[in-house]
Amino acid sequence: MKTWLAHHRQAIVATLARMAQTPFATVFAVIAIGVALSLPAVLYVLLNNVTRLVGALPAQPEISVYMRMDATQMQNDDLHQRLKARSDLADFRFVPRDAALVELSKQAGVADISAGLTQNPLPDAWVVTPRSSQPDAIAHIATALQALPYIDSVKQDSQWAQRLNAILGLGHEFVTLLALLLGAALVAVSGNTIRLQILTRRAEIEVSQLIGATHRYIRRPFLYFGVLQGLFGGLAAWLVVSLSIYLLDRRVADLSTLYQANFQLQSLGLLPGLILLLCAMLLGGLGAYLTVTRTLFQSNAH
Amino acid sequence: MIRFDNVTKRYPGGHEALCKLSFEIGEGEMVFLAGHSGAGKSTLLKLIAAIERPTTGSVLVNSQNVGKMGRGAVPYLRRNIGLIFQDHKLLFDRSVIQNVLLPLQIAGFSRHDAASRARAALDKVGLLKREKANPITLSGGEQQRLCIARAVVSRPALLLADEPTGNLDADYARDIMDMFKAFNQVGVTLVIASHDEDAIRTYAGRVLHLDHGVLQA
Numbered sequence: 032m033k034t035w036l037a038h039h040r041q042a043i044v045a046t047l048a049r050m051a052q053t054p055f056a057t058v059f060a061v062i063a064i065g066v067a068l069s070l071p072a073v074l075y076v077l078l079n080n081v082t083r084l085v086g087a088l089p090a091q092p093e094i095s096v097y098m099r100m101d102a103t104q105m106q107n108d109d110l111h112q113r114l115k116a117r118s119d120l121a122d123f124r125f126v127p128r129d130a131a132l133v134e135l136s137k138q139a140g141v142a143d144i145s146a147g148l149t150q151n152p153l154p155d156a157w158v159v160t161p162r163s164s165q166p167d168a169i170a171h172i173a174t175a176l177q178a179l180p181y182i183d184s185v186k187q188d189s190q191w192a193q194r195l196n197a198i199l200g201l202g203h204e205f206v207t208l209l210a211l212l213l214g215a216a217l218v219a220v221s222g223n224t225i226r227l228q229i230l231t232r233r234a235e236i237e238v239s240q241l242i243g244a245t246h247r248y249i250r251r252p253f254l255y256f257g258v259l260q261g262l263f264g265g266l267a268a269w270l271v272v273s274l275s276i277y278l279l280d281r282r283v284a285d286l287s288t289l290y291q292a293n294f295q296l297q298s299l300g301l302l303p304g305l306i307l308l309l310c311a312m313l314l315g316g317l318g319a320y321l322t323v324t325r326t327l328f329q330s331n332a333h
Numbered sequence: 334m335i336r337f338d339n340v341t342k343r344y345p346g347g348h349e350a351l352c353k354l355s356f357e358i359g360e361g362e363m364v365f366l367a368g369h370s371g372a373g374k375s376t377l378l379k380l381i382a383a384i385e386r387p388t389t390g391s392v393l394v395n396s397q398n399v400g401k402m403g404r405g406a407v408p409y410l411r412r413n414i415g416l417i418f419q420d421h422k423l424l425f426d427r428s429v430i431q432n433v434l435l436p437l438q439i440a441g442f443s444r445h446d447a448a449s450r451a452r453a454a455l456d457k458v459g460l461l462k463r464e465k466a467n468p469i470t471l472s473g474g475e476q477q478r479l480c481i482a483r484a485v486v487s488r489p490a491l492l493l494a495d496e497p498t499g500n501l502d503a504d505y506a507r508d509i510m511d512m513f514k515a516f517n518q519v520g521v522t523l524v525i526a527s528h529d530e531d532a533i534r535t536y537a538g539r540v541l542h543l544d545h546g547v548l549q550a
Contacts, residue, residue: 038441238422241384242483243412244439245405 046255049228057260060224064217064264068311069271071210072299076272078202080296085195092164095186096157096176106181107155113179114159119172122160128153154183166193214314217264221257221318228256229326236326246327253323254316261315265308272299334360334491334522335381340390342376342546350376351546354390358524360490363517365533366526368543374526377543378493381524382414383407394491412440415484417494421476423468429479430455430464436487454486455479458512474505481512485521492516494525498532510536 050057098107107125114123126134131153136146159176161169169187177185229236239249276298287294299307335358342351350373358364366374379385380392383399392400399410423432430451437447455461458478463471468479477497484492494513498506510532517523527533533540542549 037444234422235424235426238424239435239439240408241382241411241416241422242436242439243408243410245408248408248439 042252042255043259046252046259049252049256050259056224056227057263060220060260061263061267063220064261064311064315065267065271067213067216067220068265068268068307069275071206071213072268072272072307073275074202074206074209075303076276076297076299078199078206081202082199083297084294085199092161092169092187094159094161094169094173094176096159097183097186098155098157099181099183100154102155102181110157110179110181114157117172119162119168120159121162124158126156126158128155131156166196214310217261217311217314218318218321221260221315222322223318224260225253225257225319225322226326228253229323240327246324249327250320250323253319257315257317257319258312259315261311261313262308264315265311268311269299269304269307334358334362334395335524336393337377337380338391338393340380340387340392342373342380342385343388349546351380351387351543354546354548356541356548358522360522361517361520363513363523363536363538364525365536365538365540366524366543367530367533367540368528370528371545372543373546374528374543375495376546378495378524378526381491381493382416383410408439412436412487413489413491415481415487415489415492417477417480417484417492417497419496419499421468421480423476423479423483425467425469427467428465429460429468429471432468432479433482433486436483440487450486451482454482457485458482474501474508477501477505477509478512481509485516490520490522492521492523494523496526496528498527498529506532 096110098110111125114120128151132151135153159172161172163169173185173187176182236249276296280296283294283296337354337356340351340354341349343349354377366377368374376385380387381394381399383402387400390400391398394410395413397406397410399407402410424435430448433451433454434447437450442450452461452464455464458481460471460475460478460482463475468476471479481494481497484494492513497513498509501509506529513523513525514536525538
């Protein structure tokens with residue numbers, strides 16, 4: 032166990048030393064990986080912020096309930112009781128048909144038309160605000176109300192919520208796709224730097240194989256190189272994300288003051304950040320593994 | 334220790350390097366492989382170390398069939414074989430002692446044990462004073478001796494040498510051969526490929542003559 036640990040510590044130190052020997056190549060590779068990873072990471076963070084913003088919006092989806100034209104006062108009272116009894120409503124209010132007509136005639140261009148009307152064509156209406164903005168919950172309430180005999184029609188005002196959800200879902204899928212693509216790019220970058228490493232260390236690999244090195248032994252330093260390079264690239268990406276969010280946040284703060292809101296951008300959290308590092312290390316290691324294994328099976332001394 | 338049964342090696346392209354070879358080498362023997370260049374001496378050594386595989390027939394080393402050996406087992410076979418190359422195959426990006434340490438690092442020796450063993454091996458070949466030098470600064474004879482130190486440092490039971498005195502002058506060549514003799518006296522089995530008939534005659538070992546891949550009686 033002790034020798035095993037010593038072996039690995041030795042390998043890490045040797046890998047860091049090798050990176051320090053070629054600082055430019057190392058820095059360029061780290062930047063390439065960092066930028067590639069920061070793109071989906073920044074988008075992910077922005078998307079999360081938008082989702083949070085949407086959740087915090089005061090505007091709630093509403094359901095408009097129109098009574099039948101011949102609905103009685105008793106039926107209105109009945110509905111009032113029913114709405115009161117529901118626990119999934121945040122608010123509801125009654126809009127009498129006369130008030131609605133007054134409201135309508137105030138609108139420009141409609142006044143002339145309403146003046147010519149001999150009788151009020153508008154029904155009594157209720158505006159119901161569900162507690163939840165989930166499309167399912169809204170639909171559920173709408174269906175329940177629609178079933179009442181004295182109700183003519185129910186209009187869900189939840190389409191915008193569905194649309195927004197769809198757009199956010201699309202955004203998430205886009206980020207996932209981008210992350211996959213750039214993850215593949217990371218594997219390629221890592222594989223390529225390892226390939227160059229292998230070229231400069233061909234003699235060492237050949238001699239090691241001739242004197243009894245296992246594939247695992249030969250692979251190990253390259254794997255370390257790939258993993259460490261991925262780690263540094265991941266850290267660079269994290270830095271890029273934090274820096275971008277920091278810079279954006281000041282603009283967002285200005286903007287939200289103008290809207291009399293208090294909204295702060297959230298940066299990459301600890302857990303997503305650690306996941307980012309882990310992915311970078313895994314992908315870097317994968318690139319190294321693929322390249323070294325390919326070389327090992329190509330060389331004739333195996 | 335080594336047994337060839339009807340071994341033929343044909344390289345891709347049709348060239349037949351070895352043809353129906355059968356012989357046996359016992360433990361502790363010192364055997365010379367003689368023959369002109371291209372007679373198949375190197376190929377024969379490569380078959381023993383599983384660097385090449387026979388086309389037909391079987392090559393047994395310590396009663397293991399190395400021709401059928403899995404990839405995973407080959408490294409462990411090679412750790413018991415010291416290989417000495419005509420072109421030395423030294424690594425010029427590290428010091429003399431680092432070159433000798435390589436087999437021990439691969440075999441997983443502790444740093445302390447490895448260092449003392451490596452020094453002992455360098456002492457045996459008379460290069461202890463040059464341990465910190467870069468191998469590229471060594472003469473041809475010294476490089477060959479360094480290659481020998483690397484081959485014997487893990488104390489293998491079998492040494493394979495391919496033209497170890499190939500491009501050395503007579504004095505150096507005698508040094509090397511005396512070293513081999515000394516290893517043989519402590520029980521190491523040696524197989525030495527050489528086209529140097531004089532050297533072979535001086536050491537009166539068993540000689541296997543190869544001619545165009547065929548063993549001469």
